Structure formats: structure tokens, C-alpha cells
Amino acid sequence: MRSFSTLSRRSPITNPFKHPPAQHLLDEMPHRDAHAPRLNALLSAHVRNNHPTSALLLFLHMHRHNIPLDGFTFNPVLSACPTLPAAGFRLGYQLHSLMFKRGCLSEPIPATSLLNMYSKCGFFDDAVNVFDEMPERDVVSWNALLSCYIHHGHSQLTINAFFSMVQTGIEFTGFTLSTVLTACSSSRSLVQGLQLHALAFIFGYHNSLVIATSLIDLYSSCGMITQAMQVFTGLNSPKDTAMRNALITGLVQSQKYDDAFALFAQTTPNAVAFTSVLTACSDLLNLEHGKQIHCTALRRDFTSDTILCNVLVRIYAKCGDIHSAHSTFVMIDNKDVISWTSIIDAYGSQGCGLEALNLFKEMESEGSVLPNAVTFISVLSACGHSGLIDEGIKYFNVMKNKYGIDPEAEHYACLIDMLGKGGRIEEAWEVYGGVVKEGKLSSGVCVAMLNGCKVCMDLRRGEIVAKHMMELGDEDKAGVYVLLSNFYAGIGRWKGAEEVRKVMEDRGLRKEVGSSVIAICW
């Protein structure tokens, strides 16, 4: 492990005290040991004013000069850690080690700061270990644990931990309720969400803007937009931006687009509101409306917002304007994995597989963003659309071996689809067999394999796949029968196709009628 002195020497940080008043204060301090509280206050000021590097260097200076370090010293430095990309995980571990030596871990406040640092830096297990080893926990420690769970996508753990917290006898706060409501919303846990709504009412938190916003999000996520609107209208106090945005998003999710646009028009929208209504344009494939909002976003100077631009890339791509999608993508200053995935998918779905692969290579060489499982679905799908089978197999292996991503059903479906469509039925069947063995079979995998069997006129295998599809118990039973019927028809087994249709009719199954949307602009 590197020492602090080594860290400071090698660090790319070159200007330790770029804020003259801070340096001046330090220079003017003749007896620094006696002034540790003032230095701690200075540390906090650096963090509050968004100068984490200065905070770290002041901390290193204090450590080097044997100035007493306590909870008040560690808290601001720990909160600065997640914003210090150059520091890396070693800094967090070194701080943890120092806190242990100074006996700070027995106090709930610095221990909670440590938990939070690990959580925000992506070290879930370390964060939970800190909580487990805390000799004393207050309500904020519990709230930090709940936030850690939700931050790492463990909604059910959040809900369970809340009930453990209550059983322990800790009195929850509004912070607790809003965090657990977010977990209920993410996991669509309506029953527990309703219980929390009742608790919020009993304990008088229902008029809190934050709680009401969480409730709007909960009801919207559970498809109960009327209840979400009731929470919104039922609040007596003035609504804030986040709350209005929560309802705009809920209305978009519920496909109440006109209501969403109307509420948007009544507000002074920020980038989040713009993103929500752009999502509506994307759903509606309404390019003209999307362009108008893009222009307004430009005038309001919101186009440095990565999330907003990601939606714009999607709209242009979905509406077939690949050039605008690309020019929007190029203008994104801080491209994230969704920006890259969206533009790869844009080219791939237009049949421009080579361009999609070139973008993937560019993403790799640029190096600031790592591809994830979704990126590889876009890459594999791009290969499939363009018949780049060997490239597809290569990237399937790159995903596993280079990036350590375990293939999910969707990846297998892409692989089987491209092999089947390309007439490589034996290889597709081998992959399919592996998926069955692993217990990862999904309707998507079956559909891909069935289509491959259709292309290769392979009745025997097709019927095995059809049996698997039935056993999966897919909710869209009618869809399964239609696919099976089409399979028989596709290989010229008209009698089989007819029999399947007859079974459908006897069982009263009807395939939901497809629909299309067009936007008419006056």
C-alpha cells in the first residue's frame, strides 16, 4: 500500500493551495496543533466550496505535521473521496486504516461517513462491513445503510433493512421513509409502499415535499397515475421542481402525453423536465416536436446535459435521422456508457454494422467508459442485422473474456439469431443446448432458435423448441401459438399451421392487434 507521502508526490495535483485565503490562514498559524479545530473547519470549507483536491492536500499536510486527526478531520475528507478520481480506492482504504488507528470507528458519525464513502466509491461489501462492525449506530447510520443498498440496486434489501431497523427500536425519520419509498418504487413493491404511505400519514410526513415526490414516483411506477396525481394535487404547500418533474415523468410513463406536455408548459423547466418530455417525443416517434424541444433546450443552454443529449440521440436514431443522431452524439462533452450504447445501437439497427463496430472500437480506444451488458446487446444485435456472424462470435467472447460480463438470455438470443439467420443451425443448436443446460432459457432465446429452424427448414428441432416455449409459461400464450403457426407455415407444413390456429381458436386465444403511431404536424 502506498504511503500518504508517496501519494502526494506522485499525484497529478500540482497546485496544493490554489485558494490564497486558505494558505494564508495556514501560514498565519504559529501553533498548529492547538488549532486543529480551525483546520478542520477549513477542510470542511474546501469541500463545501467544491475544492476536494485542496481538502485532500490540506489533510495530507495535517497528517504529515502530526496535527491531531479526529472525526471532524475525517468526515470532510471522506465526503470528498468520491469526487477525487485521481485518488482511487487506495485513499479510501488508507483513511480507513488511519481511522482505525485513531479510534474514530467507535463513533457513529465518522463511521457513517466511512460507510458512505465506500458506498459512493462503489465498494458495496466494504460499506456493509463498516455498518456491521459499528459498535454504536444512530438513525443516520441506518439511513446511510439504506441509501447504500438502494444505490447498489438492492431494493429488497433496503426494504428488509427498514423492517430490521424498526425492530431494533430505532425511530425512523423522513429521510428513512423517502429512501425506502424509492426502494419500493424501484422494485414495484406496491403493498409495502402503501404501508409506508400509511406510516407517513400517521407520523405527519405526508406533507413533506420529498416524501410526496417519492409517493408520486411509487404510484407512477406501479401504474397508478390517478393516485400519483392525487398526491400532487392533495399537497397544500407550493410544489417544487422535483415534484413537478416526478409527475411529468409519471404521466409520460402512463402514456398521458398531452397531460405531461401541459404540465411541462406550466413550469419553468429544468434539464430533467426537458429529458422527460423528450422521452415522450421518443415514445411517440415525434421528430418534429423533438426538434422543437431540442431548439428550446439549446436556447436554455441545457445541451451540456449528458442524459438529455442521450435521449436526443435516441429520438433522431429511432426516427431514422442517423446524421443528426451522430452530430448530437459528437457534441456530448461527457459521454457515458448510455451515450455510446445509444449511438452503437443507432447504427446497428439501421443495418450499418461496420460503423457500429467502429464506434465500439472508438469507445474502447477512448478508454474513459467501459462497455456493459447492454452495450454488448447493441453490438451483437448490430452484427446480427448486418450478417457479421464471425465478428459477432468474436465480440461475444470479448464480452466474456475481456470484460468479464456473464452472458444473459438476451446475449444468447442475439448469438442464436445471427447464427440461425446465417444458416449455421448446428452452431446455433449447440449454443441453444448450452442455454438450456444453464437454465437461462427465455422466450427471446426460443424465438431466435425457432426462427433459425424456420430458415433451415428443421422441423424436428423446431418442434423441440416449440415444446420448450410452451413449458416456459409465457404470459403471451397467443404470441407463442402465432410464432409456432408461422414456423409451420414457413417450412411448408400448412396442416400443422392450421392445427395450431385451431387450438388457438378453441382456447379462445387472440393475438393482441398491433398498432402504429404517426405524428401529424401542422
Place this chain on the structure above:
DNA sequence: TTAGGGTTAG
């Protein structure tokens, strides 16, 4: 001095 709500990709 520690903790909470609204936005994007398959």
C-alpha cells in the same frame, strides 16, 4: 461533522 425526492440505453 454523517443520511433522503425528479431524467437516459436492451
